Amino acid sequence: MDAAGPYVLLEAPGWELQEAVDYRAGLGPLDQVEPELDWYAEYIGSRIDHDDSSFTVPTARVSGHTAGVEALRAQLVGFELAPEVIGGRQALVAPPADRNPGIVLVELRPDYAITVLSYDDVVDLRDLAARLVQVDERRWSDAGGQMLDCVPFEPGCEPNG
Numbered sequence: 001m002d003a004a005g006p007y008v009l010l011e012a013p014g015w016e017l018q019e020a021v022d023y024r025a026g027l028g029p030l031d032q033v034e035p036e037l038d039w040y041a042e043y044i045g046s047r048i049d050h051d052d053s054s055f056t057v058p059t060a061r062v063s064g065h066t067a068g069v070e071a072l073r074a075q076l077v078g079f080e081l082a083p084e085v086i087g088g089r090q091a092l093v094a095p096p097a098d099r100n101p102g103i104v105l106v107e108l109r110p111d112y113a114i115t116v117l118s119y120d121d122v123v124d125l126r127d128l129a130a131r132l133v134q135v136d137e138r139r140w141s142d143a144g145g146q147m148l149d150c151v152p153f154e155p156g157c158e159p160n161g
Contacts, residue, residue: 006112007140012131014046020145036067058120069105069113087130104129
């Protein structure tokens with residue numbers, strides 16, 4: 001079996017993996033939008049009913065980045081990031097503000113960080129970040145992660161699972 005890689009899975013009750021893609025061939029022109037993005041996973045949480053008969057279906061995005069937390073901090077202009085320790089790892093945390101999502105950056109290695117973010121105020125990002133489990137490529141793929149061996153938006157570029 002492969003050694004543990006830079007992949008993580010969210011193992012939290014009420015949260016399900018909706019989509020996950022590893023950008024093996026790189027991002028092409030998308031690299032300017034989100035440099036160092038390695039892979040992402042979108043999770044959907046359990047429906048939350050509110051007193052006014054409305055409801056929220058929370059979502060969270062977990063992504064791997066080929067840069068450390070301090071390098072990512074420099075790219076996140078407008079976020080008030082504060083240092084914390086989450087799940088025994090160094091992290092930077094910013095609550096949602098000024099139309100920015102809430103975000104947690106977790107150091108997986110000095111040169112690799114995990115981002116957890118959500119626009120939903122009801123999501124406890126610290127709790128989600130503490131429930132990330134580092135896994136190898138096989139386990140990530142078995143959970144639903146797909147590999148993209150081409151550059152996104154090129155004709156015929158489809159993930160292979």
